[in-house]
Amino acid sequence: MLRALFLSFALLSASAAFAQSAELDDATVEQRTEDISRTLRCVVCQNQSIADSNATLAEDMRRLVEVRVRAGDTDDEVRAYMQTNYGDFVLMSPPVKPTTYLLWFSPLLIVGGGLIWYVMSARKRAAEATETELGDEDLSAEEQARLQKLMDENASS
Incomplete structure (x- = not known):
């Protein structure tokens, strides 16, 4: 019985020694923590990684x-653990999937909508400018008659 107890104690002591040798040194832990923290977004600041943020929540996340x-x-x-707890937005580069389409494609939609609006406005202004340049109200009766005659000749040929 005493031998079994001694053997159990020896095995437990040896496993603790092996576990300590498998642990990471502080420099490696700090470097990995820093690298991972740069890839995670602060959910309070939303434009900084948790490595750069001074928010209390960012400190807790670090x-x-x-x-x-x-x-x-x-x-x-x-990263998967943090994503599970805080959602896809916590990743600085969230995955492209239906729940994150808004994050990925809203800038394109905004720029595309602005471009469409600009082109349509420019066309409208150009059409209005052409219309005012060719307007009949600035022509005298003689000029209007001459214009009508030229238009009729052009239509007949």
């Missing part, structure tokens, strides 16, 4: 990333 890195998660696993 700590959470560090905890996940120390737990042995890969970079992709940490």
Whole structure:
């Protein structure tokens, strides 16, 4: 019995020693945490990564990333965990899927709509300018008669 207890204690001690050797050193953890944090968006600031943000929530998110890195998660696993908790918007480059179409394509729609509006306005202004240049109200009766005669000749030929 004493041997079994001693053997169990020895195995537990050895597994703890092996676990410590498998842990990451602080420099590696800091570097990975920094790299991952640059790919995650601060949900408060919305235009900064959590690495650049000073918001309290960003600090909490950085700590959470560090905890996940120390737990042995890969970079992709940490991002997936954050995406699950905070949604697709937390990723600086969210995936293209139906729920994120607005994020990806709204800038194109805004620019395209503005371009269409500009072209239509320019055409309308050009048509109005041409119409006022060719208007009959500025012509005298003699000029109008001469214009009508030229138009009739052109139509007959």
